[in-house]
Each structure stands twice: as structure tokens, then as C-alpha cells.
Amino acid sequence: MNLAQVLFYLMAFIATASAVFVAATKNLVRSIFMFFITLFALAGLYVLALADFVAITQIVIYVGGILVLILFAFMLSGKETLNTIGELRSKFISINKLPALLLAGLFLVVLLNMIFKLDADNLGWVKKAQVTHNMILPNSSMTENIGINLMTKYLLPFEAISVLLMVALVGAAHLSRKGRSA
Amino acid sequence: MISLTDFLVVSAVLFCVGLYMIVSKQNAIQVLIGIELMLNGAILNMVAFSKYDRINNGGQMFALFAIVLAAATTAVALAIILNVYKQYKTIDPGSINKLGD
Numbered sequence: 495m496n497l498a499q500v501l502f503y504l505m506a507f508i509a510t511a512s513a514v515f516v517a518a519t520k521n522l523v524r525s526i527f528m529f530f531i532t533l534f535a536l537a538g539l540y541v542l543a544l545a546d547f548v549a550i551t552q553i554v555i556y557v558g559g560i561l562v563l564i565l566f567a568f569m570l571s572g573k574e575t576l577n578t579i580g581e582l583r584s585k586f587i588s589i590n591k592l593p594a595l596l597l598a599g600l601f602l603v604v605l606l607n608m609i610f611k612l613d614a615d616n617l618g619w620v621k622k623a624q625v626t627h628n629m630i631l632p633n634s635s636m637t638e639n640i641g642i643n644l645m646t647k648y649l650l651p652f653e654a655i656s657v658l659l660m661v662a663l664v665g666a667a668h669l670s671r672k673g674r675s676a
Numbered sequence: 677m678i679s680l681t682d683f684l685v686v687s688a689v690l691f692c693v694g695l696y697m698i699v700s701k702q703n704a705i706q707v708l709i710g711i712e713l714m715l716n717g718a719i720l721n722m723v724a725f726s727k728y729d730r731i732n733n734g735g736q737m738f739a740l741f742a743i744v745l746a747a748a749t750t751a752v753a754l755a756i757i758l759n760v761y762k763q764y765k766t767i768d769p770g771s772i773n774k775l776g777d
Contacts, residue, residue: 498677498678499678502678502682506682506686509686509690510686510689510690510693513689513694513713514693516697516709516713517693517696517697517710522705522706525706526709529709529713532713532716533716536690536716536720539683539686539720540720540723543678543683543720543724543726543727544727545723545726545727545735545736545739547736547740548719548723548736548739548740548743551740552719552743555743555744555746555747556712556716556743556747559747560712560746560747560750563750563751563754564705564708564709564750566754567705567757567758568705570758570761571705571757571758571761571767590700593699594696594699594700595696595700597696597699598692598693598695598696598699599692601691601692601695602688602689602692605688605691605692606685609684609685609688612684613681614680614684614725615679615680619728620680623728623729623730624728628729628730628731629727629729629730630726630727630728630730636730636733636736639730639731640733640736640737640740644737647732648737651737651738652741655741655744655745658745658748659744662748662749662751662752663748663751665752665755666752666754666755667755669752669756669759670755670758670759
């Protein structure tokens, strides 16, 4: 058991435990701030999967952008009303949440069953990549490769997503504008 | 090294927690957080498999695209949530039962 594995199990534990806390807590503020922890732990997991660029992007966009947006929406949408809703429903917690819990649990059982049957480390193409050295090693730097691929092989998705981002920006600005005239 | 199965198990747990939040929460913001958790579980899968694709880098590339898509989705969804709050004074998805005129 080397250091990478210890770190992986630590990060995986933090990510899953804080995700469960996010789902279980009644306090919305706490759930949002625990979601920070989940996202940071996931960035650590990406680093351990040898995807450092994706990890940095995760921190910049998710933690810097999305969570701040969520916090804004939370602050702007009336804290008192939210709290009373939570208290009202909390008496019937067990009977109210049972179907959702059952659905998620059964889905987890199905997914785990499928994952252990799949045995991903012995897939054909994974074995082939190991034989032909088409795998990322801890000392190989991938950022140049990502840049080159982004401008050559994946140029069409890149342009499409830039157009979509523009459309989403205009749409969000239109939706949240004051005093609309139909 | 860390095996792929470990990554898959973590992402399955995250996905199911997100599913539970989407189905059970009475607050649109928490439903949104559930969607983000599910997206993150899927991204973790792509990143984990991308280790065995050094030349084309497909997994990491589409993980980046998925992160950008999540940002766009969240911006629009939060604008919608704020509008709904302005109109109904609540963001419980179960009590929003009238169409606008």
C-alpha cells in the first residue's frame, strides 16, 4: 500500500462522506459549504487519476464559479421561507424520504453489481493500452497534448460549446432582467 | 497503482447520492446540487478511464466540456430559480403548480 493509494482512499472517503452529509443535513447553508469540500476532494481524485489540468479546471470553474452562483441564488431567495419549509417537513422525515432512499439504494446496488461484473482493469482496450504504452504515466505532462488535441481533433466540439456558452449567457441575462416587456 | 474499479465505485456512490437529492429534496437549490453531484460522478468516470488514452485524450477532453456545460446549466437554472422565487415567493418544486400568463 503506497502513498498514492492511501491518499486515494482518504480523498474517496472525504468525497463520499461529505456528499452524504450534503444530502442528509437540513441546514441549507451547511449543505452548500460541505459541497465545497466534496468538490475539492473530487479535484484531488482527478489529480490521483493523473488528470491535473482537469483538476485545476474543476477548482476554477466549480468552486470559483458555480458555488458562488449557488450561494448568490441562496442569499437572494429568502432564507426565512426556506427554513420554515425544512422544519415543517422534518417531522415526517422517515416516511417522506423512504421511496427516494429506496430508489437510490437499489440503483446503487445495480451499479455496483455491474461494476464488479465489468472488471474494468481487465477490459480489452485497457490491456491493449498497457501493452502499447498508450497510458499516462505519473511523470508525463499532458497539458501540451490537451492543447494540441483541443485545436485539432476536438475543434468542432470546442466551437459548439463556445456557441452554447454564449447562448446560455444571453439567455441567463434575459431571464434575470428587471421590468420585462413580454 | 489505483485500480479503475475503485474510481468506478466512488463515482457510483456520488451518482446515487445525487439521485437521492434530486428525488427527495423540497428546495430547487438542493435539487441543483444533486444534479451537480451526478455530473461530477460521471466526470470522475471519464477522467479515470482517460488514463489509458494518452494520445487522443478523449476522456479528459470531454470531462472539460462537461464541466463547461455544467457551468452554463447552472447559470440558466439559477436565473430561472430567481424568477420563480419572484413570482411564487417559494422555490419548492412541489408547490409550483400554476403556469404563467
